[in-house]
Amino acid sequence: MASTEGVIKEPILAADGTPLKQALRRSQARERRAAFFLVAPLLLFILIVFAVPIASMIWRSVYNPEVRNFLPQTASALQQWDGEDVPPEPVFQAMAADMIVGVENRTIGRAAARINREIPGARSRMMRTARAVDEWSAPYSEKFLEADERWADLEFWRLLKRETRLITPAYYLLALDYEYTAEGEIRPRPEVYQIYKSLFWRTAWMSMLITGICILLAYPISYLMATQPTRIANLLLILVLLPFWTSLLVRTSAWIVLLQQQGVVNELLVALDIIDERGRLRMIYNRTGTIIAMTHILLPFMVLPLYSVMKTIPPSYLRAAKSLGAHPFRAWWRVYFPLTIPGLAAGCILVFILAIGYYITPALVGGDSGIFISNLIAQNMQGSSAQLKLAAALATILLAAVLIIYWVFNKLVGVDKLKFG
Incomplete structure (x- = not known):
């Protein structure tokens, strides 16, 4: 038997003479770079x-730089103050x-307005x-107290110290109807001012109600479309897409024209003596008004996924179940129903x-009792810098809530099982 000792194994070479493993690595690297450059425009678009x-x-x-930028020396001096006296x-x-500089630059009023939102009268003082x-x-302390005794108010100085911090959770607490007091404590706002939490709940339950109504209306429509001949089904599909x-x-x-008190619906009910x-x-x-209008607008988004799934279910399944003795509903x-769940879940x-997250429809037909949290976000977006920060906090909480709902939905149903069309 011949011995293999001392035999030198030659590396396998590619056509150009380079080792095969090295050539394979280069080829795979080129493919990865090509794939990256193909998706790079989409990634850049998503990023921007x-x-x-x-x-x-x-x-x-x-981020809360306004008061700190307008009163920089005061902000620095307050860092050493213990807040007790x-x-x-x-x-x-x-x-x-800071006040001398602020009067020259006309910035003192903006800092005073921010403090005045929580301590009325602070701006005029x-x-x-x-x-x-x-x-x-x-000594300036004596001059300040002689000008106005309220300069000895500890709440004012504690609030000023809190507002000179660059990073603050105050707007998130406000968005959840809590107060971040000048002493740094967290407490619920008075009930008369608690509007954000109730708007979040209203937005959630009205959205669930609209979704439920869309299910009740979309299921028979989708079933009818899926069981009709192609010509009729296409005509019905055009009618579903017509609102778009x-x-x-x-x-x-x-x-608004249909539902107002002098509108078409009321006139018809009066004419029929109802x-x-x-x-x-x-x-x-x-x-x-919000529920009716939004149901009409969002109904196609429920019909289309349901129809796309129902169209793939062979009618012979139901006939086979009935032939085996099952009641039509059973x-x-x-x-039939379990096979439609991917489309139903997608809808x-x-x-x-x-x-x-709807805005236009609740703003137009919702009045005071039918608006959503998105309407309050838009309202705050048009206000002062503090209102912009509150709008950002509200929007961030809404985004986090949607992501949590999506995560729970993925755990319960599985996004990979959805069928959108």
Whole structure:
């Protein structure tokens, strides 16, 4: 038997003479680079249009530089204050220096307005003092207290110290109807001011109700379309898609015409003697109007996934179940319905996520009782810097809630099982 000792194994070479393993690694690297460059435009688009704005929104909701930028020396001096007694002379001296600069740059009013949101009357006190402080000399603490005894108010100075922190959770607490007090404590806001939490709950349950109504309406429509001949099914599909050919604003405005007290629906009910003139129904500028209009707008998003799944279910399944003795409803429930769950789940997630962030329809037909949290976010977006931060906090909480719902849905149903078309 020949011995293999001393035999040198030659490496397998590619056509160009390089080792095969090395050539294979180079080939795979080229393929990975080519794949990356193919998807790079999409990644860049998602980064610019989606990731960066969301990151900016989250950062804006906790970043609080305004008061610190307008009163920098006061902010620095307050870091050494323990909050237990009236601030020492260096704090008053720093405040006087910041006020002199603030009057020259016309920025003191913005800092005073921010403090005034939580301590009414603080703005007038600060502005009145700022106009006179350039004529004072040390000791400044005595001059401040002589001008207004409220400069000894510990709550004011504690609030000022809190507001000079660059990172603050105050707007998230406010979005959840809690207060971040000047002493740094967290407590529920008075009930009369608790509006955000109730709006979150209203948005959630109305979105679930709209989703449920869409299921009840979409299931028979989708079933009818799936069981009809192709020509009729296509005609019905066109009717389902017809609302997409008109503007969302036009569709919502049409419901105002239909549902108002002098509108088509009430006029028809009066003509049929179902109601009298004094009993006209109020179906607009309330929750009823929001539910009706949003159900109409979101219904196609439930019909299309259901129809796409039902179209693939052979009719012979139901016939086989009935031939084996099953009641028609039992055959439908045990055989047909489970096969439609991927489309039903896809429709539910589409309708619910779209509904929970809807803005135009609740704004036009919702009135005071039918608006969503998105309407309050939009309202705060048009306000001051503090309102912008509150809007960012509300939007971030809404985004987090949607992601949690999506995660739970994925655990219970499985996103990989969904069929959107």
